[in-house]
Amino acid sequence: MKIRYYSLIVLLVMSVLAPMQAQTYDKMWKELEVLEQKDLPQSVISEAMKIYDKAKAEQNVPQMMKAYLTAMQYRSLLTPDSLKVDMKGLEQWASRTGSVEDKAILYSILGEMTMTDSIKKGFDYLQLSLKDKDKLLLVPVEKFKPMVKVGEASKRYFRDNLYNLLARRAIQIMQQYRWQAASKANQTNSLPADMTDMDRFVTYQFVPVSDCDLTAAVMQTYQSLLKAYDTETEREGWLLTGIDALNYLYRHFSGNFSNDVCQQELRKWMHTYPAVKTVPEVYLALAQFLQYQNNQVERLRIVREGIAGYPRYEGSTS
Numbered sequence: 434m435k436i437r438y439y440s441l442i443v444l445l446v447m448s449v450l451a452p453m454q455a456q457t458y459d460k461m462w463k464e465l466e467v468l469e470q471k472d473l474p475q476s477v478i479s480e481a482m483k484i485y486d487k488a489k490a491e492q493n494v495p496q497m498m499k500a501y502l503t504a505m506q507y508r509s510l511l512t513p514d515s516l517k518v519d520m521k522g523l524e525q526w527a528s529r530t531g532s533v534e535d536k537a538i539l540y541s542i543l544g545e546m547t548m549t550d551s552i553k554k555g556f557d558y559l560q561l562s563l564k565d566k567d568k569l570l571l572v573p574v575e576k577f578k579p580m581v582k583v584g585e586a587s588k589r590y591f592r593d594n595l596y597n598l599l600a601r602r603a604i605q606i607m608q609q610y611r612w613q614a615a616s617k618a619n620q621t622n623s624l625p626a627d628m629t630d631m632d633r634f635v636t637y638q639f640v641p642v643s644d645c646d647l648t649a650a651v652m653q654t655y656q657s658l659l660k661a662y663d664t665e666t667e668r669e670g671w672l673l674t675g676i677d678a679l680n681y682l683y684r685h686f687s688g689n690f691s692n693d694v695c696q697q698e699l700r701k702w703m704h705t706y707p708a709v710k711t712v713p714e715v716y717l718a719l720a721q722f723l724q725y726q727n728n729q730v731e732r733l734r735i736v737r738e739g740i741a742g743y744p745r746y747e748g749s750t751s
Contacts (some may be wrong), residue, residue, distance in 0.1 A: 458484065458496055474507045481507070494535050501526075502542075520546070527561075533568045534562075534576075534595055541599050545606050552614050553645045559603045560650065563657070569596035570661060590669040590711060592724070596661070597670075600654050607647040607654075608681075618643035621652070624689045631675060631698055634682065635659050648685070655681065669711040672702060676718045683722075696722050713739050713746040 434708040464482040481504035488496035505519040520543070527539035540562035548555030563569075572595040593595045607614075614620060619642045628634060635656055641649040653677040662671035679698060699719040706712050716739030723732035 456673055458488075458493075459729075461487075464479045474511055478504045478507045478511075494530075494532065496537075498538070522609065533565045534572045536566060537563070537569055537595065537599055541602060544603070548606060548610050548613075550649075552610060552617050555610070556607070556614070556645050556647060556650070559606060562599050563596070563603060563654065566657060566661070569599065570594050574598050590667075590673060591662075592670070597658065597718055600646065600658055603656050604651050607651050611647050611651075614647040618645035620646055621648040626646055626685050626689075628689050629694050631659075631679065634678070635663075652678075653682065668706055668709045672709060673714060675702070676714055679718070692722055707742075710746075713743040716743075 436509075447679045461480070461484050465477055465484070468476045468480055474650075481500045485497055485500035485504065488494075488500060501519075501522070505523075507514070508515040508519060520594065523539060523543055527536050530536050530539070540558045544558035544562060547558055553747075569594070574593050574595055574597075576595075611614075611620070621639070621642055625637070628637060637656075639649045639653050639656075655674070658674045659671060659678065661670070664676055677697075679690065679695050683692070683695050696719060699715050699722070702715045703712060703719070706715075716735055720732050720735050720739075723735065
């Protein structure tokens with residue numbers, strides 16, 4: 434199990450606290466950091482469990498998660514066999530909690546942590562993390578500050594919701610392990626011949642070819658995100674998600690989504706949604722596809738057209 438996972442986990446699970454409570458926890462975490470700097474792992478574990486007990490008594494779930502995972506990390510360094518016990522504890526926590534968002538976050542954490550040892554089990558956890566889509570769409574990521582840095586793009590274009598965060602995280606993890614999954618189980622490796630546009634992609638019913646078909650799951654997750662943002666008021670997020678999905682399809686299914694097909698799709702969006710704030714990203718994506726073809730003349734024309742039409746666009750990566 435790789436220790437690097439834990440920094441991401443801690444980043445994900447911390448929430449906003451009341452000022453006085455925050456000061457108390459801040460002090461306790463600073464004391465723990467001193468113990469870390471002194472390389473006293475057993476003392477770190479003891480301090481983390483003090484924070485855990487306090488948070489549990491106060492029903493402060495994000496602090497409970499952070500403390501549990503910190504203790505878990507250091508226990509695994511001292512006693513590697515303890516990891517199985519701690520993982521079991523996370524599984525029980527996820528199965529017993531009545532909070533939809535806590536359950537989703539715990540399953541997302543378990544999904545990534547389990548992938549190295551069991552692709553199938555990790556995949557199942559990731560699927561469970563996205564199960565309650567409609568409810569997660571209503572949970573603001575802002576709720577999990579300050580340990581989660583909420584970008585302006587998330588707030589501006591994606592409604593800053595937990596489903597979007599966990600879905601994109603699941604896509605990233607599943608793509609990371611796609612080769613390992615292919616060695617364990619069959620993966621979707623072709624699309625219907627008539628699927629050559631995003632309208633057809635979004636409405637197509639993917640049938641996984643195995644119980645660990647990560648490729649089909651990635652496409653289903655993109656479909657789910659596109660459907661979530663397919664409204665006139667959220668077209669900004671839809672376009673950004675569409676560009677991501679189109680790039681994925683070009684990389685993995687270029688027989689259907691060739692460079693020319695992708696360019697045609699992007700040009701259609703440019704003409705259909707000229708007033709949408711994120712359409713400059715469509716110009717940038719089109720310029721990239723033209724770069725792949727080494728069509729520098731048309732690429733320069735598109736870039737200039739985009740700058741002239743949207744000179745004040747701030748970008749979607751902030």
